[in-house]
Amino acid sequence: MKILIFGNGYIGNRCKQAWGDEAVLSRMHVQSKHDALDEIRKHQPDAVLNAAGVKGRPNVDWCEDHQVETVDGNTLMPILLAQACQEAGVYLLHMGSGCIFYGDSPHEDHAWREDDFGNPAPVYSRAKWAADLVLSTLPNVGIARIRMPIDWKPSPGNLIDKLASYPRIIDVENSVTILDDMVDVFRQLLEKKAMGIFHVTNPGTMRHRELLALYKELVDPSHTNEWISSEELVGQGLAKKGRSNNFLASTRLAQFGITMRPVKDALRETMEKYARARSAL
Numbered sequence: 001m002k003i004l005i006f007g008n009g010y011i012g013n014r015c016k017q018a019w020g021d022e023a024v025l026s027r028m029h030v031q032s033k034h035d036a037l038d039e040i041r042k043h044q045p046d047a048v049l050n051a052a053g054v055k056g057r058p059n060v061d062w063c064e065d066h067q068v069e070t071v072d073g074n075t076l077m078p079i080l081l082a083q084a085c086q087e088a089g090v091y092l093l094h095m096g097s098g099c100i101f102y103g104d105s106p107h108e109d110h111a112w113r114e115d116d117f118g119n120p121a122p123v124y125s126r127a128k129w130a131a132d133l134v135l136s137t138l139p140n141v142g143i144a145r146i147r148m149p150i151d152w153k154p155s156p157g158n159l160i161d162k163l164a165s166y167p168r169i170i171d172v173e174n175s176v177t178i179l180d181d182m183v184d185v186f187r188q189l190l191e192k193k194a195m196g197i198f199h200v201t202n203p204g205t206m207r208h209r210e211l212l213a214l215y216k217e218l219v220d221p222s223h224t225n226e227w228i229s230s231e232e233l234v235g236q237g238l239a240k241k242g243r244s245n246n247f248l249a250s251t252r253l254a255q256f257g258i259t260m261r262p263v264k265d266a267l268r269e270t271m272e273k274y275a276r277a278r279s280a281l
């Protein structure tokens with residue numbers, strides 16, 4: 001299978017590294033359907049992964065004041081790419097985000113299902129939800145929503161590196177995505193040309209406190225941080241808007257025979273690998 005990846009960023013590069021010669025990582029900044037069609041016709045892929053997006057730098061608060069760029073990268077570009085894929089007759093797997101959901105779902109277990117409606121307020125999350133609304137109407141398109149990527153490879157985008165670098169942290173509980181599992185699931189979704197929305201999160205939930213306890217045990221016993229409340233995060237000026245914290249139920253992967261490791265097992269194994277990778281640096 002030949003996979004064409006759009007989005008030369010954290011996840012695009014992680015997928016390219018995992019898939020090797022099977023994947024081509026495009027360096028094109030797509031601004032029109034014709035841009036995307038040219039690139040697709042040049043590479044003749046069996047499937048396309050859209051790992052492009054605008055998350056804001058240094059963080060998502062940037063999007064609150066850069067609405068046009070945020071909508072361009074997270075709503076308009078995915079629609080243009082989807083139009084190009086439709087015209088070329090190529091399957092598209094688009095990367096969505098679980099941050100379109102805020103708080104508890106209306107279901108008894110409080111977890112959000114793939115077909116639940118999003119309830120986002122921040123600009124970034126609204127732009128991602130808008131793309132999901134449009135792309136989920138199209139044939140030959142899959143949407144893979146991830147949450148809080150965790151990996152054994154040190155990187156500024158890795159939740160382990162992020163939490164380890166913050167002096168003050170909120171202890172929230174979330175669904176998360178272990179990247180070793182994610183690249184494997186994406187590969188299978190692309191192979192199966194699986195349509196519709198998928199929650200690509202490991203079964204179970206994780207608290208920030210659990211991740212940092214493992215970090216202390218396996219990576220840096222001298223690590224310390226202060227714990228603060230979600231209200232203090234905004235009150236102390238550490239974030240402009242409250243962050244999305246939620247649980248995602250992954251109900252559709254199983255329909256395609258795809259499984260992910262329970263988060264507790266995957267997190268420990270990932271932290272052990274992370275410790276080895278860090279000490280080899």
Ligand SMILES: NC(=O)c1ccc[n+]([C@@H]2O[C@H](COP(=O)([O-])OP(=O)(O)OC[C@H]3O[C@@H](n4cnc5c(N)ncnc54)[C@H](OP(=O)(O)O)[C@@H]3O)[C@@H](O)[C@H]2O)c1
Nearest residue numbers: 007008009010011028029030051052053073077095097146
């Ligand atoms: N990482 C996370 O925590 C997370 C969580 C949930 C969902 N996601 C989603 O996963 C996807 C990948 O995220 P990431 O962490 O890899 O982000 P990233 O590191 O910021 O990479 C995104 C890449 O997309 C590129 N891009 C922006 N507009 C583009 C366009 N019009 N055409 C082609 N490329 C364009 C960016 O290039 P420039 O920087 O040069 O503009 C950047 O290289 C995004 O859709 C994001 O919303 C990420």
